[in-house]
Amino acid sequence: MTGSNHARAPRLFVTADLGPGAEAAFDEGQAHYLRHVLRLEGGAPLLLFNGRDGEWRATLAHQGKRGAAAHVAAQTRAQIASPDVWLLFAPIKRTPADFIAQKATELGVSALMPVITRRTIVSRVNDVRMKANAIEAAEQCERLDVPACHAAQDLMDVLGGFPADRMLVFADEAGVDDGAAKPLAAALAPHHGQKRWALLIGPEGGFEPAERDAIRALKQAVPVTLGPRILRADTAALAGLALLQANCGDWV
Amino acid sequence: MTGSNHARAPRLFVTADLGPGAEAAFDEGQAHYLRHVLRLEGGAPLLLFNGRDGEWRATLAHQGKRGAAAHVAAQTRAQIASPDVWLLFAPIKRTPADFIAQKATELGVSALMPVITRRTIVSRVNDVRMKANAIEAAEQCERLDVPACHAAQDLMDVLGGFPADRMLVFADEAGVDDGAAKPLAAALAPHHGQKRWALLIGPEGGFEPAERDAIRALKQAVPVTLGPRILRADTAALAGLALLQANCGDWV
Known part of the structure; x- marks a missing residue:
């Protein structure tokens, strides 16, 4: 490749x-x-x-x-716009935000948004470094733009102001048991015409029940599963972005 | 997650x-x-x-x-079989086989097969270490098995003995220009019933023309694209595996 x-x-x-x-x-x-x-x-x-x-x-x-x-x-x-896909991710210790910034840039995200959840252990993200990694990846992958790099925000704040016209795909482990979460590709099928997306990946340990309730209360939320194995957060982010691009983005 | x-x-x-x-x-x-x-x-x-x-x-x-x-x-x-997906990857310097072994195990591959291509810079892979990484990832992701870990083989040898009943998906940059390569999800559509798969990811610098011809000469070969950006080899491997599982594997 x-x-x-x-x-x-x-x-x-x-x-x-x-x-x-x-x-x-x-x-x-x-x-x-x-x-x-x-x-x-x-x-x-x-x-x-x-x-x-x-x-x-x-x-x-x-x-x-x-x-x-x-x-x-x-x-x-000529300038072309990248697909409008935000990646909301809980920063984790073992996987530096560097790695996520690089890979997500290659996979075409429009914005990198670290979110702090209740089970998030890391409480700050070096946004200067995240930006530098996104720029380097954009230079190498032949993008024509660099994703917006946001400072870390509290998940509940992000949800409170979440745009009404943007779908929020989230990996919902608990949704497997109650049948609410579907495999990502199937879950996206009714929404192929949507142009604005966000993928939310929780921390190791998952969302707390109150957080999950708040996510699911949004009408834009699409609970999904990513197969029968337990994925690390960074693997889930990459796999989710690849599936989003392949189904509703610029890999179609 | x-x-x-x-x-x-x-x-x-x-x-x-x-x-x-x-x-x-x-x-x-x-x-x-x-x-x-x-x-x-x-x-x-x-x-x-x-x-x-x-x-x-x-x-x-x-x-x-x-x-x-x-x-x-x-x-x-009870024991269940993992999907039968081999990952054939050209080992590269910047991305240790460790990382690919871990992530590919999480994403459910059945075998890890390093292949040496003409543009491959790394000529040996530490298979003991690759196996250790695959075991650790299998333990953590709740797999019930560990992928087979093969010693590095020459690409041409692998192609020469490639099983007739296994589809070989390969990221074919050059195929974009002549229209032979299609977006992965679309390229898989006619083959959803297939049970045996392999994903072949080339080295930085791509395949040499003779290699590409040898791959394409296999009737099992499915040339694919992974979007308009240039992906690093490890990103391409992960994205390709996610799409294979989502379309023809155990994420359906």
Whole structure:
């Protein structure tokens, strides 16, 4: 898998506007990476994206001892929107948010939202680091945008303000017993036309009953199962995102 | 996700036969784990499985200074077979086989088969370690068996002896351009009745043309795509397994 990466121009996310003749400044970390890690000469070909203007061919221009910018030439791809899928996940100790941020970005989420639940052991998430991981993954997987990275929020607060027009898929272990939760693919079937999605993955140990009641009370909630084995939270997140994209996203 | 793990009896894979009144010896590593990591007293409740006899309740018996065994009491679950899905993966440097072994076990593969391709950089896989990871994941995810763990084989050898009655799903980047590869879920639709599957994930850099031709020459081959982004090999393996289970495996 993962296509041929041989001799492809480095692909970087920038914040500057991109257009013919534009100059896009790199931040200090990028300048260091281009100069000292990749050891690129001035004039080296690059690909740039900013989440708004598509992807552009550009050439590197070193500036002084530490700076660097790019001269933007021609557009290589027009901007397209990623599917609108949020990942709400309870951060866990053994699986750093780094990993989830990388994989979920590859799998095309539009937003990464850590949620603190009652059984969540980790109480803070390094959002700067989560963003850096999402950017790196976006650069490598050829996305044209970077998912929004939110600070951790309390699950109950998220549920309280949950948008009426967004489906909330959640892995509902307890729903297996009372028959409410269906296999994900089957559960999605009546909703294929929906465009706004969220996948909620609980912590190791699952949701507390009051949390589960609050989730299920939302009319947007879709309780699902992910097979007969007990999945770790990160496996469940990845599997759930793959199934969402394959059924209602951009893998169709 | 991942159910409630609170105060559940430790669950261990053993090689001994399991039946009422049987005594199952633990290996040295397990005995050490039970005694010094979990600090269990003799008589502590355990759950055992061996891939043949289902799951059994048992109690711990320390033996001498280092040994341990279990007295087997009653069956808690009858044996069921895992879906028959092989994962053929090109080992890669950045993603240790550990990770793939763990996640693929959770996702229910029946066999882990490292394959060496022409662009594979890693030429050996630690199969003892792969097996240990598969066992640990099987214990935690409540499987009743452990996937078979094969030594690394050359891709061309695997293809040469590939079983006629097993479908071979492979992520075919090049197939996107000539229209041969379809989205995985759609590609599986005509084959839902099939019971034997394999998922083949190539190395970073993809298959060489001769390899791709050899794969496609098999009538069992099903070329598929996994969306518009470039997935890392491990992400592709996990996503592909999730979709296989959801469409033709035990998540239906």
